[in-house]
Amino acid sequence: MSEPLLTVKDLHVHYGGIHALRGISLEVPAAGQVVALIGANGAGKTTTLRAITRMLKPTSGTVAFQGSEITRLQSHEIVALGVAHAPEGRGIFLNLTVKENLDLGAFLRSDADGIAQDLERSFTLFPILKERFHQLSGTLSGGEQQMLAVARALMCRPKLLLLDEPSLGLAPQVVERIFQVLREVSAAGVALLLVEQNAHKALQIAHRGYVLETGEVVMQGTGKELLASPEVRKAYLGE
Amino acid sequence: MTEFLQHLVNGVSVGTIYALIALGYTMVYGVLKLINFAHGDVYMVGAFSGFYISHALGVEKEPTLAKALAVFVGSMMICGVLVFLMERFAYRPLRHRARLTALITAIGVSLFLEYFMQLSGWFGPASAPFPPGPTPRFFPQPMSFETPDLPLGELSIQKVDVISFLVAVGFMLALQWVVYRTRFGTSMRAVSFDSQVAGLMGINVNRIISGTFIIGGVLAAVAAILVASSRPSINPLMGLMPGIKAFVAAVFGGIGNVPGAMVGGLVLGLAEEYVAGYLLSSYRDGIAFALLIVVLLVKPAGLFGTFRPEKV
C-alpha cells in the first residue's frame, strides 16, 4: 500500500471570526487520478485549494505531498515539489504578455529544450495562445484567459494540478475544450484536484469526488457513485 | 532663446534627479502597495555616505575618476544595505497587517533616519550646535576631475551637469532593461500585479521585494551623489523636499508605473524651472503641490496609470 500523492488531514481555516473550513480531510490517491471537489458557493472549495498551496495559513491541520508534510512551506517551495495551482479568477497577470505568463509558468525550470517542447504542447492544446503569443494577456477574452491559466499551470510539469472552477462563465465549446484537455493531461499521468460548479462534468471525469458543505466534507465516493446518488443529483445537478 | 534653452537644460537636470528618486517610490509601491515615506531619507543617507567616503579617500585634495567611482559605488552599497534592512525588519513583519500600520512605520523610519543622522558625537558635530538643528556639511566635489571642455556657445552647462545627465539616463535605461527584459523584471511585474499568484509560479516573493527595495535605494544614492556634486551643502533633513517632490512625480506618472516615474520627474523638473524662471521664483516649491492637486482632481490614476479590466 503506497502513500497517497496528496493527503489533507483535518484542515481548519478561519477568516477573522469566520470558521470557513471545519476539519476537511481528503486524498488524491495517485498520479493520473482525478479528484473532484464539489459544493455550493461559499462551501469552502477555494479556501481548501488556497490552504494546500499556502496562499493562506490554515489554523490547524496538515497537508502532505508524496508522504512529506508541506503545511509549513511557502507557496513557491510547494510549487517546486510539483504542485501547480490555477487559482480562482484565473490569476493571469494581465499586465504581462501571453509569452511572459507562460514563461513564468516555467519559472523554476532551466531545461530550455524541455520548456520549448512544453510550449509547443500548449500551442497544440490551445492554438489560440500561439496567435496571441506576444499580446498583453489583458486583451484576451475570458475563455482565452482560462486556456492560458491551464497552459501556464502545465508549464511547470506538475505532478498534481489544482484547478479552481476552470469552466466558470465560459462558452460551452470552450468548456468542452478545457475538459478534453484535462482528460488528456490526466491520461498523461498528472493528478488533478478539480473544483467545479459544473458538478456533472467534473464527476464524469473524476475517479473520486468529495462534496463540501459549509466547510465540511458531507459525502465522498467514486465519481460514478456520486453521480448516481440522489442527494447529489438533487442538490448539485438540478434534478 | 538662449534663456529658454538654459531653463530647458536646468529643468532636465533637476527632472532626472526627481525621476531617479521617484523610481524608488513607484517600484516599492508597485510590489507592496506601500508609500515608503523614508525614501527621501535614504537619499539623504546616500549623500552622507558619499560625504564620509569622499573624506576617507581624500577627494577634496585630489579628485580622480577612480575616487568618484568609489564614492558612487560605496554610497550605492550603503543605501542598498540600508533599504534591505529597512524592509526586512521594519516593513516585512507588518506585511499582513492593515496598510495604515506600514504607512505609519514608514513615517517612523523616516524620522528615525533624520534624527539618527543628527546624533552629536556620531554624525553631527561633537558638541550640540547653536541654534540647535541639522548641521549642514560641505560635500567634497568628487566629479571635479579633469575632463575636456564642451563647445556650447552662450549656454552655461557645467561639466558636472553633463555627467549627471548621462549617469542618470544611463541608470534609467538600465532599469528599463531590467524591468522589461530580465527574469527578475518579469517576476517583479508579476509580484506587483498579484503577489500570491506570483508565489504559485514558484517566484520567491520576499526575494523580489527585497530586490526591488535595493534597486530603489541604489537609485536614490545615485541621485544624492549627483545632486551633492553640484549643490554641495548637505544636511540630515535634505531628503524632505526632494522626497516629497519625487513622490509627486511618481503619482503624476501613475504610481507603480516605471516609465511614468521617469516622465513625471522630468515634467516636474521642467515645470518648476519654467515657472520659477518666467513667473516667480518663489513659486518653485509650490509647483509640485499644484501639480499633485491637479493630477488628483483630473486623473487620479496618473498619466500612465492603468485601470485593470476584469473579464468574465
Ligand SMILES: Nc1ncnc2c1ncn2[C@@H]1O[C@H](COP(=O)(O)OP(=O)(O)O)[C@@H](O)[C@H]1O
Ligand atoms: N477573503 C475572505 N475573507 C472573509 N471570508 C472569506 C474570504 N474568502 C472566503 N470567505 C468565506 O469563506 C467561506 C468559503 O469561501 P470559499 O472557499 O471561497 O467558497 P467556494 O470556493 O466553495 O465558493 C465563505 O463563507 C466565504 O464567505
Ligand SMILES: [Mg+2]
Ligand atoms: Mg470558489
